[in-house]
Amino acid sequence: MLLKKEKISKIVKILRKDYPDTKTALGYESxxxxxxxxxxxxxxxxxxxxxxxxxxxxxxxxxxxxxxxxxxxxxxxxxxxxxxxxxxxxxxxxxxxxxxxxxxxxxxxxxxxxxxxxxxxxxxxxxxxxFFKKTEGVVVDTHVKRVSYRTGLTNNTAPVKVELDLMKKLPKQDWLWAGNAFVWHGRKVCDARKPKCSLCSITKICPKNGVKNSI
DNA sequence: CTCCCGATAT
DNA sequence: ATATCAGGAG
Missing domain, CATH: 1.10.340.30 (Hypothetical protein; domain 2)
Structure with missing residues (x-):
């Protein structure tokens, strides 16, 4: 079940409050x-x-x-x-x-x-x-894929298709932010094995609320 | 599609 | 014991 535009922007709004300024956890100097x-x-x-x-x-x-x-x-x-x-x-x-x-x-x-x-x-x-602060797409890793699927932003599991769905459903100015925010949400809350739905701020509008299975 | 592959949580 | 971790090449 895919979500309507209003719910998507609602999800984005809530997650933006949870993860206002995310960036990679990888250490680097160049x-x-x-x-x-x-x-x-x-x-x-x-x-x-x-x-x-x-x-x-x-x-x-x-x-x-x-x-x-x-x-x-x-x-x-x-x-x-x-x-x-x-x-x-x-x-x-x-x-x-x-x-x-x-x-x-x-x-x-x-x-x-x-x-x-x-x-x-x-x-x-x-x-x-x-690094370059450029956006030619959305970062889709295992976390972004899982969060996107569970929240109904995509019905696909192939990373390229998930990326296309996100690019279609999210305004371009959100692409850079969304990739990182979904990664952090996937790590800290919506993890693969035991999603902490009780701690999730979008649990009420999430179609997979309570579903423990991975994808 | 399979293979690559060690560390960790469950 | 098994699933999972910021995937990519053949």
Whole structure:
């Protein structure tokens, strides 16, 4: 069941009060470091990523240095984030592409970001919104997907379709904010296993109120 | 669609 | 023991 426009704007209004100024919990000091941190955050908590990035960035702070890194050394450092073979290859290859094709700079547009290794729409949207303050879409991760589905903002589960639904239903000026706000709501309240509906400020207008299942 | 994969909560 | 964690490549 999809929600009507009025309910959607009501949900947005309430969540905006709960999460007025959200941003990523990932630690970084440059666009490159944010990009690497987001790649590492796949199927892994931000807290875990933040345990390894200080070590990683102390040794390989720039694309130039990361591009020459030894793969096994990277794997050792990032191992606890999971998927470490693929992630190590992704961040080193991405660093190489950045130094060779982008003058060592992280591109500020979706088209170029998608040329990097281990970077698809979700990662690109996080870098675009959190660092460049640009909005070419809505960040859709597992939390945004779940919150959007449960609240009736989408009937889809495929991330690309969820993103299209959100872009269609939310005014563009809310895109940047919504992605982060839904992530925080999904973490703190509307979590996958045991949603805290009794603590949720939109529980009364949520069609999935009380439904414990994930999607 | 499957595979990648360790840490943590339940 | 199992589900889940700011997904992406083949």
């Amino acid at each position: 666009a490159f470091q944010l990009l690497v941190a987001v790649i590492l955050s796949a199927q892994c908590t931000d807290a875990r990523v933040n345990m390894v990035t200080p070590v990683l960035f102390a040794k390989y702070p720039t694309p130039q240095k990361m591009a020459k890194a030894n793969l096994e050394d990277i794997e050792t450092i990032i191992k606890s984030t999971g998927f470490y073979h693929a992630k190590a290859k992704s961040i080193v290859t991405t660093a190489q592409i950045l130094t060779e094709d982008f003058n060592g700079e992280v591109p500020d547009n979706m088209n170029d970001l998608l040329k990097l290794r281990g970077v698809a729409r979700k990662t690109a949207n996080v870098v675009l919104s959190d």
